Amino acid sequence: xxxxxxxxxxxxxxxxxxxxxxxxxxxxxxxxxxxxxxxxxxxxxxxxxxxxxxxxxxxxxxxxxxxxxxxxxxxxxxxxxxxxxxxxxxxxxxxxxxxxxxxxxxxxxxxxxxxxxxxxxxxxxxxxxxxxxxxxxxxxxxxxxxxxxxxxxxxxxxxxxxxxxxxxxxxxxxxxxxxxxxxxxxxxxxxxxxxxxxxxxxxxxxxxxxxxxxxxxxxxxxxxxxxxxxxxxxxxxxxxxxxxxxxxxxxxxxxxxxxxxx
Numbered sequence: 001x002x003x004x005x006x007x008x009x010x011x012x013x014x015x016x017x018x019x020x021x022x023x024x025x026x027x028x029x030x031x032x033x034x035x036x037x038x039x040x041x042x043x044x045x046x047x048x049x050x051x052x053x054x055x056x057x058x059x060x061x062x063x064x065x066x067x068x069x070x071x072x073x074x075x076x077x078x079x080x081x082x083x084x085x086x087x088x089x090x091x092x093x094x095x096x097x098x099x100x101x102x103x104x105x106x107x108x109x110x111x112x113x114x115x116x117x118x119x120x121x122x123x124x125x126x127x128x129x130x131x132x133x134x135x136x137x138x139x140x141x142x143x144x145x146x147x148x149x150x151x152x153x154x155x156x157x158x159x160x161x162x163x164x165x166x167x168x169x170x171x172x173x174x175x176x177x178x179x180x181x182x183x184x185x186x187x188x189x190x191x192x193x194x195x196x197x198x199x200x201x202x203x204x205x206x207x208x209x210x211x212x213x214x215x216x217x218x219x220x221x222x223x224x225x226x227x228x229x230x231x232x233x234x235x236x237x238x239x240x241x242x243x244x245x246x247x248x249x250x251x252x253x254x255x256x257x258x259x260x261x262x
Contacts, residue, residue: 001044001070001110003059007240008213009038012206016046017058025050025151026202028174028183032190033206036239040157041110042206043184044070047078047153050182066148073103076147081138082157083114083128085121094137095130111240114158130162135169142178152181159185160192167194174200208238222247 003013019025029046031039045060048070052060060067069075080102086093095102098121105112105120118124138154146152156162162170174183174197185201187193214233217240218224224232224247236243 001041001048002062002067003042003045003049005110006038006041006045007111007217008209009042009206012042012204013045013058015204016042017049020046020050020055025182027177027181028185028201030185030187030190030193030198030201030203031206032187032203034208034239035113035188036111036236036241036243037206037209038111038240039186039188039206040106040112040155043155043186044073044110047155047182047184050153051075051077051148051150066150073106077150077152079138079141079152079154080157081130081134081154081159083117083130083161085118085123085126085128086131093131094133096137109244111244113241114161116241128161130156130159130166132163132165134162135166139169139173142173142181146180150180152178153184154181155184155186157186159187159197160189162193164194167197171197171200209240210238211236214238214240214243218243218247 003017006013031043033039048067049055049060051066051070053064053066054061060070062071066075070078080099081095082102084092084095084098092098101120105117109116114128115124118126118128142152142154159167171194177183185193190198190203211230211233214236215229218229218232219226232243232246235246
């Protein structure tokens with residue numbers, strides 16, 4: 001994912017690009033903001049820009065071997081931690097057991113909520129967390145040398161859902177990070193993260209997406225009529241997740257009316 005794929009947030013994009021080009025990449029970055037403002041897409045675009053071998057002034061090149069792997073979310077130096085629901089019968093107990101589902105869903109819906117993810121897992125009524133064992137997995141991965149000689153990036157989606165054992169082990173990693181390793185924490189409730197972890201991150205607050213950016217995206221990518229796109233953008237309150245929910249709700253209403261009139 002490139003910065004160009006991220007809806008709005010031009011000021012944030014420019015700030016992240018400048019950090020890379022000026023050699024000021026923090027070893028731990030905390031992206032905070034409401035659901036649907038684009039924190040996870042920004043995290044991936046930032047990681048791709050860092051690892052790109054032919055950086056442009058405003059974005060990653062999109063064509064180098066690194067960018068091609070990032071587009072499919074299969075770069076060997078890109079690691080994800082995210083909330084899951086253990087499924088002992090299916091032998092799914094860590095993030096890597098769900099990584100194919102995660103990549104597929106993230107490619108399809110980069111602007112997603114925890115409820116969207118749970119629906120994808122068919123675990124709507126379950127409590128998803130980042131389990132204690134996950135910390136051992138990330139320690140193992142980051143102890144290895146970079147596969148391509150550059151940075152290793154670990155993106156942690158919703159770190160507020162980490163088990164306390166996992167959080168404490170992550171803290172030790174943040175205190176003594178492996179060389180050329182970057183942690184990007186993507187949070188909606190940073191007040192629920194251990195204060196000791198917060199103190200070791202550089203925080204960047206992500207604002208709501210501008211209405212005009214949401215409306216334009218709805219028109220160009222989802223073929224929503226201009227007036228409808230503007231109404232949805234206004235009610236979405238800066239969240240593209242809410243905008244997508246509104247589209248789906250409107251479609252359900254339309255199909256229901258067709259059913260009634262049939």
